[in-house]
Amino acid sequence: MKNTAIKCKTDKGKRKLKRFQAGALPLIHGIVERIGLREILYNHICCHGNEDVPAVETLILLIFNLTLGKAPLYELDQWVRSIDFRCLGIEEFRKVKFTDDRFGRALDKLYKADRASLMTDIVVRVVKLFDINLDRIHNDSTSLKAYGKIPGKTTTGLELKRGHSKDHRPDLKQLVFCLSVSSDGCVPVHHKCYAGNRTDDTTHIETWDTLQRIVSTPGFLYVGDSKLCTDDQLSYIVGKGGRAITIIPETWDEVKSFKEDLRKKRKVKEIIWRRRKPGSLNEKEYFSTFKGEYLTTKRGYKIHWIYSSEKRKRDRGIREKYLKEAEQNLTLLNARINTGKLKTKEAIQEAVGNIVHKCNIEEFFHHEIGKAKETYRVQVGRGRPGKNTKYVIRENILYTLSWMRKGEALKREANTDGVFPLLCTNNNISAKETLKAYKYQPALEKRFTQFKSIHNAAPLLFKKIERVEANMFAFFIALIIQALIERSLRKKINREKIDGLEVYPEERKTAYPTTNKVFSLFNSISTYTINQGSKIVEEFKDELTETQKTILKFLGITQDQYWESGLMTKN
Secondary structure: OOOOEEEEEEOOEEEEEEEEEOOOHHHHHHHHHHHOHHHHHHHHOOOOOOOOOOHHHHHHHHHHHHHHOOOOHHHHHHHHHOEOHHHHOOHHHOOOOOOHHHHHHHHHHHHHOOHHHHHHHHHHHHHHHOOOOOOEEEEEEEEEEEOOOOOOOOOOOOOOEOOOOOOOOOOOOEEEEEEEEEOOOOOEEEEEEEEOOOOHHHOHHHHHHHHHHHHOOOOOEEEOOHHHOOHHHHHHHHHOOOEEEEEOOOOOHHHHHHHHHHHHOOOOEEEEEEEEOOOOOOOEEEEEEEOOOOEOOOOOOEEEEEEEHHHHHHHHHHHHHHHHHHHHHHHHHHOOOOOOOOOOHHHHHHHHHHHHHHOOOHHHEEEEEEEEEEEEEEEOOOOOOOOOOOEEEEEEEEEEEEEEEOHHHHHHHHOOOOEEEEEEOOOOOOHHHHHHHHOOHHHHHHHHHHHHHHOOOOOEOOOOHHHHHHHHHHHHHHHHHHHHHHHHHHHHHHHHOOOOEEEEHHHEEEOOOOHHHHHHHOOOOEEEEEEEOOEEEEEEEOOOOHHHHHHHHHOOOOHHHHHOOOOOOOO
């Protein structure tokens, strides 16, 4: 929010009303102070005598901005001038001009710091202070697109490359952001940036080694998507005393053989878990496991074959969608045969093959290309036909196209709907425990959604690749802060046994408030001063609502602390 000023005439001269944003800044400040972020950063980033503002203080402001929602560096000075520094305890820097160069130099210092040790210090402090359970850790990655040219390569190997774009922008270069979170509140505990063409199946060993040093024991449960499911990675983790859960890719022979058996005959299964369908108030979904012992051919890892009622609906819906799409395209093709480039059987066969292959339904369609002869008379020579005109009989080959669904093949395929395999390297973990662990993986996807669409991590708009890498580290800290706020509120709601907080429009309550909704609730909260010349003649502030007061209480922040924090002591 911009700093606004209103001038008015009085008996004593002109007065100016200034507005400063408080908003959600004190909430972020409370977490920063609790984990001692300044102290940790000062231990890793040294002060220099010629600095009017230590780089750490500039980085703290940057982290505040990233947590709220990233603004470009060139807009940060305007944002800084709009906030109330008293809420952050750094009023001494009120008159400092925080230019984009200042923030850029601070990122340069962060890049040169030992960020691996810095990350470990921050995470260990967070885990200890907030009593975060690290028995299970989830890992995944996303891609961040970049506009413009950001050349070069960092000392860690980060460079922008074209790769598989999860932003659906294969035309842009990107980096890969790998993130690991706890199953206790989805709090980030590790991150690493890779070149844009790096694939997940080459990152898990490095990630697991780092996590093992943070957790101080290899026995935690490591959960990842199908890219974790390679023999090299799984055998490495198991060989070091670790445990892993992942989903097996369709390309594995074990998957192909099991589903082929299902197509031939049904297998016995038993329900292991019922729950309310996510996003629904009254619909239920259930999960079953197929009876019997299933192991991987190599190394004998446990396979839990899971059946999901909702996945069955999705699988059938997707297949029906592709079947109808193929039929529509075949109908359009049928209208064009015997014309243009579709005058031969080979050309028609190729066109049909392209349609069914694109929709991936080759085994579910039977098609036939028929052949018919058309005869017609052609006059020999020119001129008007008469009684002596001669004609010759000619033949033309016409093709017909017909198709139909293979009912038996579709019926057999329906037996595999809703079925997916989970691999667990520990045979003592039940199918239900394995399933519940894997079903937490979408929480990490929501972190990525917040990261990219709410905190505006993409697109990358820097000119130096080193600053990109440093900024991603600052984003990692911002993600920790917003996750801790979210976790603290949800745990307090559960402990107090209340319905939730009124953070949605029309005073609707939720027991699972997101940090973004909480921040939005505080957006309009500001402080005001009336200045006459250089003198402040009056001050006032907005009133807090009951919901806002409850949030502050749940986060351990008094109203006095919200409006004015003590001056911080530098190291």
